[in-house]
Amino acid sequence: MFIEIEPDSTVPIYLQLAQQIIEGVAKGTLKPGDSLPSVRSFAADLGMNMHTVNKAYHYLEEKEFIQIVQKKGVVIHEKGVRKATATDRQRLTKEMRPILAEALCLQLSQEDIELLVKEIILDLKEVK
Template identity: 65%
Template sequence: MFIEIEPHSAVPIYLQLANQIMEGVASGGLPPGSPLPSGRSFAADLGMNMHTVNKAYHYLEEKKMIEIIPKKGVFIHPEGIRRATEEEKNRIEQELRPILAEALCLQLEKEELQQMIEQTIRKIQGGSK
């Protein structure tokens, strides 16, 4: 798995890492049950603080994307790909709301937004950026 961190991005590093792992799951590159490196090992490979990796891992664990099994390791959750619960749907809708509001302020048309979404889904599923 290739991870690319942009240190000067407004997006926190732990979130960049978590988002890229989620993309790996969504693209099929990291199927359920796949092992991930230990926090210490991943941090060393990426040249970042171990606490940053641990923060990303705990964020993903809360979302049921990974499971951390003491003394065994970190794995993509068996239910990493699943149907969203109503609570998860509501959370995603709330997270999309400010993005859509900004898009409307920038006078993006509904068709443009739909095209952007479809293009992004194709990129994720194709594994390209």
């Protein structure tokens, strides 16, 4: 699976990395147990500092999307696709809040927002 990073974007690079890996899991391109590159090779491929990759991996580890196993390396968490727990739900609520606030500022109606959500979900579930 290819990951594409825009170095000049306002979105921090570590977040771009993490978001694309989550998207890979959502789409099913990355399956629980699949291995990810080591921090060193990932950073080399990006031509960027290892801290950036480390930060992305810790972010994903905290959300339980990846597992960092000694010696085996980095793999997609076996619970990467799971029933949301209460904490997952809480976190998602918190993360969606600013986006919805922005949508309200832009005067999107609830129907508009629902349509948008539907479109995005459809795109993510699209079988390639």
